Amino acid sequence: MKYLILLGDGMADYKIPELGDKTPLQYAKTPHMDYLAANGEIGQVWTVPEGFPPGSDVANLSAMGYNPKTCYSGRSPLEAYSMGIIMSETDVSFRTNLVTLTEEPEEYEQKTILDHSSDEITTEEARELIGEIRKHLSTEELQFFAGISYRHLLIWKNGHLDIELTPPHDIPGRCIADYLPKGPHSRVLLEMMKKSYVLLNDHPVNRSRRRNNLRPANSIWFWGEGKKPSMENFYKKYGLKGSVISAVDLIMGLGKCAGMDVVKVEGATGGTHTNFRGKALAALEELKKGKDFVYIHVEAPDEAGHRGELDTKIKTIEEIDGQMLSVLLPGLEEFDDYKIMLLPDHPTPLAIRTHTKDPVPFAILRKGVKKQSNVTYCEEDAAKSGLKFAAGHELMNYFING
Incomplete structure (x- = not known):
């Protein structure tokens, strides 16, 4: 079994009057995202525990299957770890x-x-x-x-x-x-x-x-x-050999702290202009080389949200669909069995240009399973689902073990 998570940072949003009272996820042309939702499972997850700020550090810890309440020590030390900076206990x-x-x-x-x-x-x-x-x-x-x-x-x-x-x-x-x-x-x-x-x-x-x-x-x-972070090894925790693909030091640091390999992709920037397709191809290559699990992080929608750029946010969502999922879905079919999960880490609503603690939609598809429902991948259809995870870190175990 191969496992792949595609995380579009900050993709979730609020309904916007200029879009006919739709969210960017509802408005954007995302046939591959909708295919995941219609043929797999869709639900809601709260990635930010009560009492924590809605940052990408906390939210991605949850998405990776780690409980921020027990292992969060701050954002910047994870970035330091990614950069190869050795911190002492008092730094x-x-x-x-x-x-x-x-x-x-x-x-x-x-x-x-x-x-x-x-x-x-x-x-x-x-x-x-x-x-x-x-x-x-x-x-x-x-x-x-x-x-x-x-x-x-x-x-x-x-x-x-x-x-x-x-x-x-x-x-x-x-x-x-x-x-x-x-x-x-x-x-x-x-x-x-x-x-x-x-x-x-x-x-x-x-x-x-x-x-x-x-x-x-x-x-x-x-x-x-x-201060200096401490996380349980991902392989010890889940029994899967994993890789992380990102251009953001925070996410690369999370991967390294969890004992996963970090893959850097040429042209991946951590911004709105990045190598979407290259990340997808790199993920498939990691799975072909023997990895069981790949975590792809895409920063682009979050950057657009912070900058308050509606057209850019829609475009980055469509790029994730058209440049990444269009490559990943047929590529994964080469393996005997696979699961893929799509989700944001948190919303970054254009109306306020920062993160919120609202739940985010996730969709999980397993090879060969086709449910053919009428749902699309968006916040509204996820909210109607009966599949909900109030503790975000528990979603990973569900994704892996069902």
């Missing part, structure tokens, strides 16, 4: 975004956040900017590490967790005054953020971006703090 890791802030007013605290990803800045440009930050702000205790696109890391040796931080994708278009670091040890982070604006706003990389009508990456922003 604290912080996600460090390159964001776009307004240039006016002059006072840093009164600026507005325009974009959490600085127009999905390229990794090459970002590395140059993080190099500038490292040159001026790194110390023996504070070390910066360059990641992919806008996603980077700070490791604070003997650091502190008593700091209140806000994800930048939660506050687009808002004045940052109420969302800056707070708490007994927050000044260290706040001072670095303020200094970063001075270092980056007129940097040659940003002058070039402005000339090309792209937003400048003119400040760092800290969030997602945590």
Whole structure:
């Protein structure tokens, strides 16, 4: 038996008046997703336990079959693990975004956040900017590490967790005054953020971006703090040899912590413009090479949701259907038996441009099973189903064992 999960980050949404009161999943042309729902099982799952923030870290832990209540230690340490950074027990890791802030007013605290990803800045440009930050702000205790696109890391040796931080994708278009670091040890982070604006706003990389009508990456922003993670090995837990395919350090870190192989695909970006088809082909290749389980993560719909781009979100959903499922479904038929599951990790509604804790729809199809129902793959039909998982991590056991 081969098992494959295709996770479209942030695909779920609310009904939108401009779409005739449909969600993007209902409006988009998704014949392959609908085939899964009509011929398999469809249901609802709550991936974010009560008391946890609705982040991709918590939600993907659940989707991978891990209970966040027992193994969650923060988002950024998982990204550090993916990047090969060895954390000690006393280190604290912080996600460090390159964001776009307004240039006016002059006072840093009164600026507005325009974009959490600085127009999905390229990794090459970002590395140059993080190099500038490292040159001026790194110390023996504070070390910066360059990641992919806008996603980077700070490791604070003997650091502190008593700091209140806000994800930048939660506050687009808002004045940052109420969302800056707070708490007994927050000044260290706040001072670095303020200094970063001075270092980056007129940097040659940003002058070039402005000339090309792209937003400048003119400040760092800290969030997602945590300590060294610990997870049970996936093979020990489920008896399956697995691989993870993603371009996002968080998901790659989850895979590595779980003892799975991480497959990087050329052209996969972690943004809205990515190699959809390449990820599907890579997944089939992993199964052919002997893997029992593959977890494909696609960030694109989530990025579109955060940016409030309706057409882009619809397009990314259609790309997952047309460039990925159209390859995966016939490719899986080569194996004696298989199961495939499609789901988001959480909703990223365009109306609010951030994550919510609402349940998400999942669809499971097994080879040779055809039910021919009239349902489609969407939030509404999933809600009508009697198949529901209030504890998200329990869905994996159902997927594997039935």
